[in-house]
């Protein structure tokens with residue numbers, strides 16, 4: 001399917017400022033190449049990511065959403081990522097319930113020292129989304 | 145509201161950005177945004193002429209906010225915010241779009257890279273539309289410090305801070321300061337007497353006009369933040385007035401209670417009223433409430449009867465004291481890994497198997513045996529002693545994964561001191577490998593092997609048990625491939641160093657993190673090794689990781705100088721990007737109160753109220769509020785939604 005091969009998934013990547021955004025900076029400094037499909041939005045903490053953001057991203061046409069923060073136990077704000085983990089788990093269940101493939105939403109823990117891991121997370125995610133094809137379950141009509 | 149006038153400045157970064165991102169196209173696309181009044185490209189925006197052109201453009205075009213699309217905000221956010229301020233607009237109306245680290249450097253395909261750079265830039269332009277001008281919050285600073293833990297780390301930090309003219313409160317849990325160093329005999333690599341170097345420092349702490357010493361005390365509660373902490377300290381009662389006590393010892397002569405002496409690690413016993421060591425500071429007896437027959441003349445009262453100084457007061461009550469300080473150093477030290485976790489090494493139940501600290505007490509002139517090496521079971525001089533290194537260290541499968549760093553050195557020291565005391569004795573050392581990095585350390589170990597004729601056996605001990613009045617040790621010598629069996633008179637385990645008991649609690653009280661092994665976590669392993677992640681709280685000594693005395697002292701000095709630098713400022717500025725409630729939307733459900741990790745929100749009259757001094761701006765509250773009634777300034781939900789839209793446009 002040539003259509004499938006050319007298909008470029010659109011990803012919104014929410015990165016916490018202290019760990020994952022710094023990790024993505026390190027990937028840059030180390031010049032580790034990865035697909036350009038994910039646009040980063042840096043937030044103070046994964047705890048600051050409202051479930052609404054994820055739904056809104058899908059609604060506005062995202063094919064995948066990534067949330068990446070500090071490793072559990074390393075949150076700059078002590079426990080923000082615990083809160084995030086709980087909420088994101090619910091989001092996963094919710095997406096599953098409404099029929100959005102689980103693989104379209106991903107959470108990862110990438111520290112400031114893990115540039116290579118960051119690149120790998122994006123590469124894997126984009127690869128999986130390419131398999132899935134476009135998302136249109138939650139896409140608003142005018143975005144289709 | 146008049147129309148927004150944003151300026152966008154696109155940096156080429158030489159070819160670092162321009163090679164893989166079509167910078168002209170980025171500028172064109174941004175010019176099409178309806179809030180953008182001005183765009184410009186330049187080869188190095190951060191250069192002197194680049195910065196000048198930003199300032200000039202803001203003035204000439206009456207811009208009210210700017211976006212610089214360039215490298216990571218960690219590098220030049222401050223640069224361009226300062227420029228914004230120089231040009232007469234608020235620094236918080238400047239934002240950075242990172243199109244280098246997060247884009248040009250990681251995507252070689254120019255078309256795709258350009259497309260992503262446009263999305264990133266556009267999302268930041270949309271964000272800045274709703275940025276509010278703001279001023280950093282100035283907070284006054286309490287020019288006092290607290291040091292928690294009175295080992296060598298805490299003592300050194302307290303003295304350094306006090307000598308800079310800053311008042312410091314030193315809080316120690318035990319009845320005396322000194323920590324583990326007070327239990328050591330002689331110290332590597334110089335073999336100078338531990339107490340002889342430590343005691344003068346302890347006395348100095350006691351006498352220093354700027355040091356307030358609180359022993360037998362523990363921190364109970366901490367509130368506030370950098371520059372202004374409020375600490376509640378609980379001081380247990382010693383029932384002896386240290387100012388009156390003449391340390392005459394009459395009380396211990398009459399006290400009928402005998403309990404194991406924890407300061408001598410159980411090698412000797414003490415009375416219910418006791419002094420930990422002859423060198424204890426404060427130099428006073430302490431009455432152990434738990435051991436005493438009743439603190440009551442009817443039950444016993446013997447010590448009070450004989451105390452001519454009238455120092456004993458059965459009615460002395462514990463106290464809770466509140467102290468305001470601007471900075472805190474945590475130096476709560478270490479403990480040894482529990483031998484009960486190691487059945488292969490006797491599980492702590494085999495007689496004449498000691499740990500390193502017990503051995504220190506045995507060879508210490510002030511210890512139980514007055515410096516004569518006599519084994520506990522029969523008080524005979526041991527002629528064959530086996531030292532086992534890495535007991536509990538470097539064993540990720542069963543025990544601690546990390547290297548305790550100092551055991552190679554102190555075992556060499558032990559072997560040497562043993563040979564000095566028992567010249568005709570034989571010392572064996574089981575080791576995995578020798579780690580002796582440090583000035584003069586390798587030479588020290590070599591001398592132990594050669595001059596002191598200590599037999600180093602490379603290998604682990606598989607088991608040990610009591611046999612015919614001796615301890616039979618089974619091991620392997622991996623260098624010869626032979627099994628080794630030694631009937632030892634005494635065995636000394638170099639147990640792993642672990643965070644001291646209570647480290648988890650104190651970390652929680654102070655809201656600082658711990659690492660995977662339970663030690664206090666530094667903010668950055670390389671660049672911020674003495675800071676905790678919480679502003680104004682610093683780390684020193686073995687509480688942060690296993691380390692020896694020289695390293696401990698160096699870290700304590702570093703922590704002290706951080707404290708001095710912090711407290712030398714008249715005011716501190718805090719980021720104003722903190723939470724703000726829209727009372728009209730708030731229903732008082734209290735979800736945010738629960739979500740806030742810093743206890744910064746309370747409900748008052750059915751509405752959430754943010755304590756600006758406590759809020760760190762993490763945003764956990766806003767992500768939790770179902771009514772969008774609480775937001776972090778300049779990272780509002782509205783802004784994020786608009787950024788999402790920009791990323792997908």
Ligand SMILES: Cc1cc2nc3c(=O)[nH]c(=O)nc-3n(C[C@H](O)[C@H](O)[C@H](O)COP(=O)(O)OP(=O)(O)OC[C@H]3O[C@@H](n4cnc5c(N)ncnc54)[C@H](O)[C@@H]3O)c2cc1C
Pocket residue numbers: 292293294295296297298315316317318321322323324325328330331332333361362363475476477478479500501504550554557644645646650684685686687691692693694696
């Ligand atoms: C067997 C052995 C031999 C050694 N020999 C040498 C040597 O020869 N040379 C050398 O350089 N190093 C040696 N060391 C290492 C040395 O002991 C440490 O480097 C040093 O003691 C670390 O000092 P510290 O102040 O960080 O911790 P500690 O000495 O453990 O002091 C911590 C203090 O904090 C107090 N505390 C704990 N929790 C609290 C709390 N919650 N509130 C208030 N107070 C609290 C404790 O009571 C203690 O007084 C040896 C260690 C061992 C185990």
Ligand code: SF4
Pocket residue numbers: 725729730731732733734735736737751752768769770771772773774
């Ligand atoms: S969660 Fe929202 S509505 Fe509930 S108390 Fe907090 S700010 Fe008010």
Ligand code: SF4
Pocket residue numbers: 722723739740741742743744745754758759760761762763764765766776
């Ligand atoms: S932003 Fe974080 S620290 Fe501030 S009130 Fe909200 S949850 Fe608490």
